[in-house]
Amino acid sequence: MSVLSFDELNRLEKKRRSEPIDEYYEPMHISRQRKNNRIRTAEKYRDAVLAYMHFIDEYAQYGYIDIPAKQYLHDGILSVVEDVMIADRVLRDYADRITSDIHDATMRNKEKDPYFLSEDRATFIGEDESNALWNYEELQEALDVGMTRKTWNTVGDRVVRDTHKAVRGKTIPIEKAFSVGEAMLMTPRDPEVDAPEETVNCRCWLTFS
Numbered sequence: 001m002s003v004l005s006f007d008e009l010n011r012l013e014k015k016r017r018s019e020p021i022d023e024y025y026e027p028m029h030i031s032r033q034r035k036n037n038r039i040r041t042a043e044k045y046r047d048a049v050l051a052y053m054h055f056i057d058e059y060a061q062y063g064y065i066d067i068p069a070k071q072y073l074h075d076g077i078l079s080v081v082e083d084v085m086i087a088d089r090v091l092r093d094y095a096d097r098i099t100s101d102i103h104d105a106t107m108r109n110k111e112k113d114p115y116f117l118s119e120d121r122a123t124f125i126g127e128d129e130s131n132a133l134w135n136y137e138e139l140q141e142a143l144d145v146g147m148t149r150k151t152w153n154t155v156g157d158r159v160v161r162d163t164h165k166a167v168r169g170k171t172i173p174i175e176k177a178f179s180v181g182e183a184m185l186m187t188p189r190d191p192e193v194d195a196p197e198e199t200v201n202c203r204c205w206l207t208f209s
């Protein structure tokens with residue numbers, strides 16, 4: 001990770017924390033179906049992270065919980081991933097990395113900041129990570145039906161990163177990556193890329209042709 005941890009960056013980006021899940025995707029100009037997919041997965045993701053937080057809370061009194069808690073979170077995230085699609089190598093690597101990011105930040109901060117064991121944080125993670133999974137799934141679906149090009153779209157509001165405004169409307173061959181800031185991204189919120197400065201809380205999406 002870069003200087004800032006996943007969660008710390010999350011909080012700086014937004015200046016506030018989670019929004020109601022059914023409102024989070026509204027600014028995205030995508031179909032109702034695509035929004036509903038994201039909402040359903042965000043809710044499951046939130047619940048998986050909440051279950052992990054409760055696990056920590058409940059078992060902390062019995063002492064050593066680091067490894068079992070991390071495994072519990074990993075199992076929860078993998079089941080959310082597999083609710084969207086079959087977990088290929090990319091998504092298995094993603095599940096490993098996001099588990100470590102969430103768990104490490106939780107262990108480091110839970111004593112000093114109640115946010116790290118809060119529903120607010122679980123919701124925030126769910127909203128953000130659901131976009132990562134669905135952007136990836138939609139790219140696979142487009143490849144399956146023979147689409148050859150993809151276009152980057154932004155919600156167009158003032159919190160869109162400058163680096164994402166710079167690729168707004170850009171169309172490239174579907175198998176290539178977008179050059180976004182310092183990162184190369186196959187999709188917005190690319191689950192394969194560990195570049196939080198270009199991915200956390202990104203609400204950009206792809207269209208295909």
Ligand SMILES: [Zn+2]
Pocket residue numbers: 154160161164188202203204
């Ligand atoms: Zn974006």
